[in-house]
Amino acid sequence: MSHTKDNLHKEEQVHITSYKDHFSTLIALLLLTVITVVISVFGANLRSLSVFTALLIATVKVIVVAYYFMHLKYDKKIYTWLVLIVAILFVSFAVLTSIEYLNR
Amino acid sequence: MEHTSGFSLPNSGHNRDAEASKMGMWLFLFTELLLFGGLFIVYMVYRSLNPESFLLASFELDVTMGTFNTIVLLVSSMTIAMSITAIQTGNAKKSILLLYTTLGLAIVFLIVKYFEWSAKIHHGLFPGFEVYDNLPPGESLFFFLYFFMTGLHALHIIIGGIIISVVIHRTNKGLVNKEKYTLTENAGLYWHLVDLIWIYLFPLFYLIH
Numbered sequence: 001m002s003h004t005k006d007n008l009h010k011e012e013q014v015h016i017t018s019y020k021d022h023f024s025t026l027i028a029l030l031l032l033t034v035i036t037v038v039i040s041v042f043g044a045n046l047r048s049l050s051v052f053t054a055l056l057i058a059t060v061k062v063i064v065v066a067y068y069f070m071h072l073k074y075d076k077k078i079y080t081w082l083v084l085i086v087a088i089l090f091v092s093f094a095v096l097t098s099i100e101y102l103n104r
Numbered sequence: 105m106e107h108t109s110g111f112s113l114p115n116s117g118h119n120r121d122a123e124a125s126k127m128g129m130w131l132f133l134f135t136e137l138l139l140f141g142g143l144f145i146v147y148m149v150y151r152s153l154n155p156e157s158f159l160l161a162s163f164e165l166d167v168t169m170g171t172f173n174t175i176v177l178l179v180s181s182m183t184i185a186m187s188i189t190a191i192q193t194g195n196a197k198k199s200i201l202l203l204y205t206t207l208g209l210a211i212v213f214l215i216v217k218y219f220e221w222s223a224k225i226h227h228g229l230f231p232g233f234e235v236y237d238n239l240p241p242g243e244s245l246f247f248f249l250y251f252f253m254t255g256l257h258a259l260h261i262i263i264g265g266i267i268i269s270v271v272i273h274r275t276n277k278g279l280v281n282k283e284k285y286t287l288t289e290n291a292g293l294y295w296h297l298v299d300l301i302w303i304y305l306f307p308l309f310y311l312i313h
Contacts, residue, residue: 014192016189016192016193017185017188017189018189019186019189022182022185022186022189023182025182025185026178026179026181026182029178029181030175030178033171033174033175033178036307036311037167037171037311040167040307040310040311040312041167051312054307054308054311054312055304055307055308057307058303058304058306058307061303062300062303062304065181065296065299065300065303066296066300068185069181069182069185069292069296069299070292070293070296071289075126076123079126079127079130082130082134083130086134086137086138089138090137090138090141093141093145094141094144094145094148097145097148097149098148098152101149101152
């Protein structure tokens with residue numbers, strides 16, 4: 001049976017993530033953790049760089065967790081939009097606070 | 105048969121709405137994110153005011169223990185995600201086993217945290233101790249934020265552990281099953297949030313050298 005209008009309205013096709021996919025996500029997260037620790041421990045003389053990369057890698061990890069483990073990839077797009085709105089709200093507050101501090 | 109309870113709507117108890125439950129959980133997670141977000145901004149401001157002291161104080165933290173706990177939380181995030189896969193495919197036994205694994209990892213995390221905190225307290229680095237009171241202001245701020253933020257995070261681990269125990273109990277009783285697994289999904293979302301917060305706490309406190 002092809003996609004009738006009725007089928008599209010019933011959201012019955014739940015996506016089930018395989019064990020293998022979950023395991024691959026974990027491997028990716030562990031690799032990113034190793035990279036951060038290595039950069040921090042061996043790149044101690046590149047201080048400003050290491051703080052920036054640590055935060056960058058943390059953000060990549062958070063996106064991986066939210067997208068795969070928290071199922072944003074397969075859920076309705078409204079969840080992704082809401083997460084983005086909260087993220088933008090937080091980042092703009094953080095940036096505005098820094099600007100205020102830098103202009104003293 | 106007559107209803108024994110005093111008040112009952114027609115069809116009451118059958119109005120499950122998995123989508124609404126999930127939305128409710130996400131909205132709650134947003135309040136959690138902003139709570140920790142506020143604390144991260146406090147950290148950011150105090151750190152930019154005392155860069156040298158924060159750097160010095162961060163060397164007191166044990167990177168090995170921090171890395172170990174990061175790995176523990178990441179693995180536990182995977183096991184709880186897998187327990188959802190298990191219940192969706194009708195394997196309640198496997199789901200329960202994976203939930204117990206997650207619970208076990210939560211306990212491991214707390215034990216490591218206990219040793220870390222005791223070592224700091226032993227060295228007098230806890231608010232109220234003489235060593236702490238005589239630290240340069242920037243360093244005592246670092247430890248204050250460290251204890252407050254990791255403490256609040258540990259509280260979330262404890263609450264997450266309680267939620268996971270409830271899911272195990274209800275799955276055992278068959279109340280969570282192949283058709284009805286919203287509780288497992290929402291417990292998973294909460295547990296992933298606890299992991300997300302740690303992903304930022306770890307580099308900010310342990311790895312800023």
